Amino acid sequence: EVQLLESGGGSVQPGGSLRLSCSASGFRFRDYAMGWVRQTPEKGLECVSAIGAKGADTYYSDSVGGRFFISRDNYRNVLYLEMTSLRAEDTALYYCAKSTPVGNRPAPDAFDSWGLGTMVIVSS
């Protein structure tokens, strides 16, 4: 059974940093692209970042590019999201999500498994 467990969320002041982690199990982590999707009641769902299976290809939404950095450790089966220069509008529930199989393409497709999410609050 696929399991994704996020951690690292919390409260931080504007301008601060956080690192989210997602521990994966139940599948061959190194074979799948992964992503981070955040959700707020106001803005809904937003895919902020994704990474190819090998970690060489990374993708960012315009709202976080240059501030957030995605990475993965295929030996420890962990996905990361380093968030810097945090803003109030980054406040959200952050989900780790596993892509559907994409063969040799680096980018993910849809997300067929999701974690329970970790909450990030940016406030002074």
Next chain:
Amino acid sequence: IRLTQSPSSLSASTGDRVTITCRASQAISTSVAWYQQKPGEAPKLLIYPAGTVQSGVPSRFSGSGSGTDFTLTISWLQSEDFATYYCQQYYDFPFTFGPGTKLDI
């Protein structure tokens, strides 16, 4: 790529057939997924690509469309289907989601 969904909310009864529409701001082939989300839970993938129901999803769910217009149909509503439904495009990054359709009793 912007996605719009209609309606934004929908009231229905068990046994009804309902259709939710998703429209993309540009052609995206069949690169659309549909998700179901219940309160306090993560989204669940129902359909990917546009016309393929995922394994384990009841056959009353179906999807169709290509280009810019897509539909999700639930043919015989069950009590467990009352939830919010989102479309997502994965044609190009940044992947985007529709604003959701809340289906309630």
